[in-house]
Amino acid sequence: MISYPSRHCTVELQALPSRIGQVRRIVSAQLRYWRLDPLIDRAALGVTELLSNVHRHARPDKSCTVELEFEPDRLTVSVRDHDPRLPVPADDADPADATPLATCGRGLAMVAAVSESWGARPDGDNGKVVWFTLPATPGRPAPAPCPAPEHQPAPVPVETVATVRASITAGAVATAGSVATTVAAASAGTATAPRAPVPAAASATTTATGGGGPR
Template identity: 80%
Template structure:
């Protein structure tokens, strides 16, 4: 028996620096709405790194979809774009100013991975535990972990339920009220 119903939020946008900040605020607001405040910092960091990768590397365009799914005590955050090339974790130097995004996602998440999405796209995702020992969720890692180089399927249940979509793709200013789904 599932004790908590599935919760889902989707945001479509152009992965531009100004839009990334908006999505961070949406992620934070959504997690506060779901009473998952301890996950805000890590989820915001992870989505920022994935959206920055879309901005820097995705072709032919920067259009993408961010999805958050809270299901069975696990938060899954994914970014779907139109570039079929799967990401590669670089062995960047510890003080490098670029090339460390996926390593950071790997270090702060429970699991992460990437999978092709049809013939012309991919989904990159990470998970965070949504309950249990919240001290482990909010505490920084004690030791650095080697990046996990996972490429695999996200369970179909992660994308099964659709919610209203927030479109941030237009260059117009965002509406004054928050777009938070329950």
């Protein structure tokens, strides 16, 4: 289960190798959303080491909870499991306790190396929390690119606009006069259907033959 309050992210999982890779991707995506990209590599490495410790050493089960908490000046990453034994860094461990099931290991040294601070604390009677912090300075969003200027048509000269308007007006007046003349003629009963023009060739033939027949 994953929950995403505004400054807090919680992931519940079984610390198995296949799930550890998924949690790394979730952590990376969440930090990217918070614009904490410079912290992604260190946070992913630290949480991988803590989950690997749970997978190797925690008992009676491997269920755990990963939490990310983003405060104004720091990011806190913690892993909570059900094993009450607190981890001990390898350099501080008693060599007699260096068994395959020991809760100490080199992973904590890696966590200490990549983090600003780290620690472990009991969580109730049957669990613990191991955590580390990173200095957090959220990045500023990239400025939006300036839109490309749209193509603007070339301005039409004022003289051209005046000429076009005058032409349109003159045409409208001429059309209106023609319509008025046709209406008046129709009212007087003298309107006739327009005669079709006689082709030039036909007119020439009629003139050449005159009134007589062909010779």
